Amino acid sequence: MSGTTTKSVDHRSCHHEPVAAVTSDYTPPPSPFQRPPAPSSPYSVASDTVSDWDYHWRTTMGRTRCCVVMNKLESSATGRKTQYHRLLPLFRRRCHHKNPLLSPCAAYRVIEFTDSTGLVDIWHSLSDEELMEKAMMVPRIAEDPKKVAFMFLARRHLPLRLFWEKFFEGHDGLFSIYLHTSPDFNYEPPNSSVFYKRRIPSKFVQWGKPTMTDAERRLLANALLDFSNQRFVLLSESCIPLFNFTTIYNYLMNANGSFLSSFDDPRKIGRGRYNKRMGPTITLKDWRKGSQWFEVNRGLAHEIISDKTYYHVFQTHCLPPCYMDEHYLPTLVNKIRPDLTTNTTVTWTDWSGGGSHPRMFMKKDITKTFINEVRYGSNCTYNGVNSKICFVFARKFHPSTLDPLLKMAPKIFGFSP
Structure with a gap:
């Protein structure tokens, strides 16, 4: 990208917050998937003794969470060496990995770009494989204040962008936006827009082909790199919100499960699309259908991008008239975590006219x-x-x-x- 510089930064740099002491006046709605804070939390600078931190590691911390803290310490150690320098050796030992390029700690160095005005861009040079590996190592519990990730799967521009601008107005810090467009589409809205510099590295998508699901996973993986994103909703350029931001935010954040429809359809357009070559990994009993337009919590999003077994089976054997975007996620969730979804969708569509596409409203x-x-x-x-x-x-x-x-x-x- 011309006129840009790349840097590897701690994820909080784009929020302009102190790394060591995170405070906010905003109290988000309670989430059923949020674990209560452990004693002597490493996110509090009050726990600054090696014994306290060692206790936290042994009782409540896993390798991944440890590395989040270590990155915070490394970012803070220079300016506050007297407080943090003795803690770094402990966490370097706890989070050591033979290959630093693949270590969980390296995963938290999110690649970002800044343009000539200093604005943060989410564009990066990672391959899909590198992106998925990085996303698989992020925390499964979102940080406060929790955000909703709005992931737009579009061909080119968003014709209803101005309506969405009104929707997001006044709610900075509670949402993230990700755009997957045709790779030859380079238009950027004005830098005052919430959609400015929100395009992710994209690839060509064909309707009904596995590339559609590839794009969905690409959006999820990019959105997971923001540790504050708790809910993830997939939208198209023809989608609109039905309520104001506060109503939708509370509806999603307070929900006990994800909104991903998964049902057994006995018709030809359901079970009739099953390919016996998918067995024994995926059987007809496992086979499900559902809406492409999903909303998932962070835990389920992590499960989706971590899957390799079922994904490759679908890539090989689910080809038209089998449509991967209608069957992969419903079947995957039915196989691995049916307890995390309500089996419904929060995106209304009118299919009363029949055919392969829903009604378009004028x-x-x-x-x-x-x-x-x-x-x-x-x-x-x-x-x-x-x-x-x-x-x-x-x-x-x-x-x-x-x-x-x-x-x-x-x-x-x-x-x-």
Whole structure:
């Protein structure tokens, strides 16, 4: 990239926060997947004795968490040597690895770029294999304040970008954005936009081919490199939010499980797509179908990008009329962690017309009645309680819907005018 410099930095550098003492006035909603802090937490500078830290390692810390702390110490040791220098040898011993390039500690040095204005970019030069290896070694528990990662799988630009800008306005620090576009698409929005420099290294995607799932895994792996991301939602360029940011943030953060649909479809477009050559690794009993548009928590996201066994079976044997984006994740989750998903999706789509693609909504369709019907016209359970809010995103919306959506945004969606 011209005009850029690369650096290997601690993950908190882009948040402009002190590395040793992390404080925030914001208290996020409780997450059922967050473990309670251990005694003498290494994230508190109060625990600065070797015995305290050694106790924490033996009782609550694994190798991965140890290396997060060691990187924090290395970043802080120069300026506060008297406080930290005696702790580094302990953690270097605990986190030692024969190959430093593959060590968990090296995984926390996220490659970033800065442009001529000093803005942080998420572009990098890692191959897919290197990216997956790095993502597999990140913490499974997000740091505070926890964020939602919005992962856009798009062909080129986002025609509804201005509507999304309204959605994100005023909520800095609670979301991350990742864009996977065609690799020959180089457009950047203004640097005042939340979408500026949010493209990840991408590859060409073909509908119905394994490259679609490759792109989804690429988005997840990049998003996992931000230790604050707790929820991960996959969206297309034709998706819109159905509620304001606060409502959606709380809905996702407070959910007991992930929203990834996985069901047994006995029809030809379900079980009929199963290839016997997938056995015995994947049997017909394991086979599932579901919506491509998922939302997962950090634990399940980590499980997804860590899979190699089932992924390669699908790459080899799930080809049209078998569509990997409809079967891989539902089957994978059914095999490894069915307890982590609600078997539902939070993205509303109209399939009533039949065919291979859902209905596309045009400018004339955007009315207050229609939007409210999508928002409240379903019945479901949320954390075991009956709810009228079953979907928080919807698709597919034509670019012509931007103007009417912006006009009704203040009253219907609660966005600022």
